[in-house]
Amino acid sequence: MNGNDRSIVGLVTLAHGMVHTYELSIPIFVSIWLAEFDTLQLAGMEVAVTQATLGVIVTAGYALFGIGALPGGIVVDRVGSRRLIAACLFGMGGAFLLLGVAQNLLAVAVALLAWGAAASVYHPAGLTLISKGVTERGTGFAYHGIAGNLGIGLGQLVTATLLLVLDWTTVALVLAVPAGVAGLYALRAEFDETAGVENVAADGGGSEAGTGxxxxxxxxxxxxxxxxxxxxxxxxxxMANGLFYRGVLTFLPNLLEGLPGFEPIALSAIAPGLDGGGTLNPERYFYAGLLLVGVAGQYVGGKLTDRLPPEYGIAATFATLAVLALAFLPVAALGIGPLLVFGALFGVTLFTPQPLYQAAVADHTPAETRGLSYGYTYLGGFGVGALGGALAGAILTYADAGTLFATLAGIALVASAFAVVLIHRERRAGDATEA
Structure with a gap:
């Protein structure tokens, strides 16, 4: 990679990691908000705070994260990627500053909406910058994906660790700082946003090269x-992938709290010299580890796309996720040891579909509307998929965890079935071509 490539990749990997750090820090805060807030004051009404209530609030922020991707793809063609990425970073930092001074759940909801709106423009801006500015585009996308998953995993680990010694509002304020610093870097970094355009034109257009x-x-x-x-x-x-992803992750730390082996541990029991009544919450570290092993899932999914048509991998992976969802609670009942092993397998499988369906989008859309196709992809995965959080909250409030995991298994089977439809469609098209 040349100097321009490295400068661009440095920015997008930093920004992508941060977007997903903030995204997946929110479920760690959810269990704290459930304990801290009893009611939500809204338009003169008082609403009791339940998992369903929080599910709707979190879903609203996540929905904007997806809904904004489509207009974000249009805006990036008008103002350029650098300014949009900088605005995203400053906006996310501002949202977490607001979260850090929130005195009630309504302020929390406003902060999450602000985060979703700011974060939504990143993916079209970042992917457009790589496709237009990086000459070694494939390598750029590879580093970009790895950075996202590292942000997903390590970000949650950092959040959980900070919560050992700080209250959640202070942690939110601390988390706001890196986004502001990264925003300044985005404005000052030197690179040519269109240095790779000739490369893109030569191969008929990149899969993320714009809406056309x-x-x-x-x-x-x-x-x-x-x-x-x-x-x-x-x-x-x-959409099914987004519903499953949000449905399983939004309340996972809260679900784990009540399982054997996940009881809070007083810090003084680990380090007798530590005072202050702090506790270590094992479920937060399990959650962070599950997300971190997703790096391996991305790698597995990418390798599968090189070895077989993506729809075959999608069908098999979602069928596996359906089985794993049904097995989650029975394995958890066996104790923390079996659950740790199971969690690693679950984390890898959870992230395997992403490169597979991204490849499927490229296989089944014309090059001239590839950017628009990916805009709709993020709208479906992050926007419609955000409803998984509200669905999970409602099920946990009015039913139980067993019903939630059975519902998630059903969603995974729908995705697998539609992949089979795609396989049969391709076979019919191949038969027609041969005839």
Whole structure:
């Protein structure tokens, strides 16, 4: 990679890691908010705070994270990636500053909405910057993906560790600082945003090279064209993946609290010299570890795309996730040792579909609307998928954890079934071509 490539990759890996650090720190705070807030004051009404209530609030922030991706892809073509990435970083930092001074759950909700709006523009901006500015584009995307998963895992570990010695509002304030520093770096970093454009043009356009539409009429026509083809099937798979992902992760730390082996441990019992009544919460570290092993899942999914059509990998992976979801609680009942091993397998499998469905999008969309295709992909995965948090909260409030995991298994089976539909569609197309 040349100097321009390294400068761009340095920025996008930093920003991508931060986006997912903030994204997955939120579920760690959820269990604290459940204990701290009893009611939500809204428009003169008083609403009791339950898992369902928090599920809706968290879902709203996550939904904006996805919904904003589509307009973000349009804006990046007008203002450039650097400024949009900087705005994303400053916006996320400001949102966590607001979270750090929140005195009630309504302020928390506003902060989460602000975070979702700010974070939503990152993926179209970052992916466009790599596709247009990096000459070794494949390597750039590889580092970008790894950074995202490291942010997902290590960010939660940092959050959980800070919570050992600080209250949650102080932790939110501390977390706000790196985003502000990274935003300043984004404004000062030197690189050419279009240095790789000739490379992109030479191979017919990159998979994240832009929407290729210049008016609302073209946008509407291209969208209609996408959704009458195989992309409509892929879009259902992407939505199911988002629902499963949010559904299992939003309340996972809270679910683990009540399991054998996850009882809080007083810091004084580990280090007798430590006072202050602090406790170590094992579920937060299990959660961080599960997310961190997702790096291996990304690697496995990427390797699978090199060895077989992605729809086969999607079908197999989601069928496996359905089995794992049904097995989660029975394995947890066996004790913390078996659950640690199971959690590693679950974490790897959870992140394996991402490179598979990204490859499926590329396989089943025309190059000239590839950017638009990925905009819809993030809208489906992060926007519609955000409803998984509200669904999980409602089920845990009005039913139980067994019902939640059974529902998640059903969602995974839907994704697997639609992948099978895609396989049969491809076989029919191949038979027609041979005839």
């Amino acid at each position: 539409v210049d008016s609302f009429g073209e946008f509407a026509a291209a969208s209609r064209h996408l959704f009458v083809g195989a992309f409509a099937v892929v879009f259902v798979i992407v």
